[in-house]
Amino acid sequence: MEYLKPFAVDLDLVRGVLENPATRIVRRASSMRGHYADAEALERIIAAGDPVHYEVAEQPVPESPGQLRFGISTTLAGTVGEECFMTKGHYHAVADTAEIYLGLRGEGYMLMKTPEGECVWEKFVPGRLIYVPSFWGHRSVNTGSEPLVSFYVYPGNAGHNYGDIEKEGFPVRIFKRGGKIEFIRSRRQQHG
Ligand code: PA5
Ligand code: NI
Numbered sequence: 001m002e003y004l005k006p007f008a009v010d011l012d013l014v015r016g017v018l019e020n021p022a023t024r025i026v027r028r029a030s031s032m033r034g035h036y037a038d039a040e041a042l043e044r045i046i047a048a049g050d051p052v053h054y055e056v057a058e059q060p061v062p063e064s065p066g067q068l069r070f071g072i073s074t075t076l077a078g079t080v081g082e083e084c085f086m087t088k089g090h091y092h093a094v095a096d097t098a099e100i101y102l103g104l105r106g107e108g109y110m111l112m113k114t115p116e117g118e119c120v121w122e123k124f125v126p127g128r129l130i131y132v133p134s135f136w137g138h139r140s141v142n143t144g145s146e147p148l149v150s151f152y153v154y155p156g157n158a159g160h161n162y163g164d165i166e167k168e169g170f171p172v173r174i175f176k177r178g179g180k181i182e183f184i185r186s187r188r189q190q191h192g
Contacts, residue, residue: 004061004062004067007059009021009059011072011151013104014105015105015149016072016074016104016105016147016149016150016151017057017072018057018058018059018071018072021057021058021059021071021072022058022059022060023057023058023059023060024055024056024057024058025055025056025058026052026055027052027053027054027055027087027088028046028050028051028052028053029042029045029046029050029051029053029080030046030050031053031088032053032080032088034166035086035088035089035166035169036080036081036083037081037083037173037186038080038081038082038083040081041080041081042080042081045080051076051078052076053075053076053078053085053086053087054073054074054075054076054085054086054087054140055073055074056071056072056073056074057071057072057074058070058071058072059071061156062156063156063157063159064156064157065155065156065157066156067155067156067157068153068154068155068156069153069154069155069156069158070151070152070153070154071151071152072104072149072150072151072152073087073101073140073149073150073152074147074148074149075087075106075108075140075141075142075147075148076142076147076148077106077142077144077145077146077147077148078142079175079176082175082176082177083173083174083175084108084141084142084143084174084175084176084181085141085142086111086139086140086141086142086174087139087140087141088139088162088165088166089111089137089138089139089162089165089170090137090138090139090160090161090162090165091115091135091136091137091160091161091164091165092134092154092158092159092160092161093158093159093160093161094155094157094158094159095134095135095161096134096135097134097154097155097157097158098131098132098133098134098154098155099132099138099152099153099154099158100129100130100131100132100152100153100154101124101129101130101132101140101150101151101152102127102128102129102130102150102151102152103124103125103126103127103128103129103130103148103149103150104126104149104150104151105126105146105147105148105149106124106126106142106144106146106147106148106149107123107124107125107142107143107144107148108123108124108140108141108142108143108144108148109121109122109123109124109140109141109143109174110122110124110130110132110138110139110140110141111138111139111140111141111170111172111174112132112136112137112138112139113136113137113168113170113171114135114136114137115135115137115164115168117168117171119170119171119172121141121172121174121183124140124148124150137164137165137168137170139165139170141174143174143176143181169186170186171185171186172184172185172186173186
């Protein structure tokens with residue numbers, strides 16, 4: 001039997017930084033095409049320098065059901081045509097797998113949806129733990145003015161299903177207008 005060796009990593013809970021992550025995924029505005037309501041505003045942002053929208057720092061573990069994948073997700077502050085910066089969002093490839101997020105810094109919402117189109121959100125603030133149950137698609141949205149940083153952990157075999165979320169979109173979008181946060185029901189048709 002090949003055992004995974006126990007290990008430890010250092011997490012700066014104030015800055016929300018995982019020290020020396022083995023992998024870092026960086027998503028810029030140009031990888032967010034199709035996700036924001038105002039496609040032209042997104043193109044202007046891409047042309048003006050293609051800023052980072054979010055980053056994920058992870059310490060990979062084997063993708064088996066008994067292991068736990070974990071890392072830090074950082075969504076930067078900003079808007080695209082008044083819609084708050086957000087992650088692409090996904091279901092898990094193994095849909096019957098849950099995930100826990102712990103807010104470390106900043107403020108925003110975890111937007112969650114079922115394949116049938118039910119949509120709920122939970123406020124993200126430091127110290128708040130958000131339980132994303134099996135089968136719920138999830139997306140982080142930064143409504144504040146500093147990075148929204150969270151720690152996450154989920155089963156090693158869960159994987160990501162981005163395709164269905166790209167097709168469906170989320171039923172609700174979050175905007176910041178004149179400093180006020182607004183939840184707007186999307187006009188896009190829901191599947192299922
Ligand atoms: O596993 C998760 O849910 C997170 O690590 C996300 O992958 C991370 O927040 C980035 O979002 P997305 O995978 O939707 O691009
Ligand atoms: Ni997930």
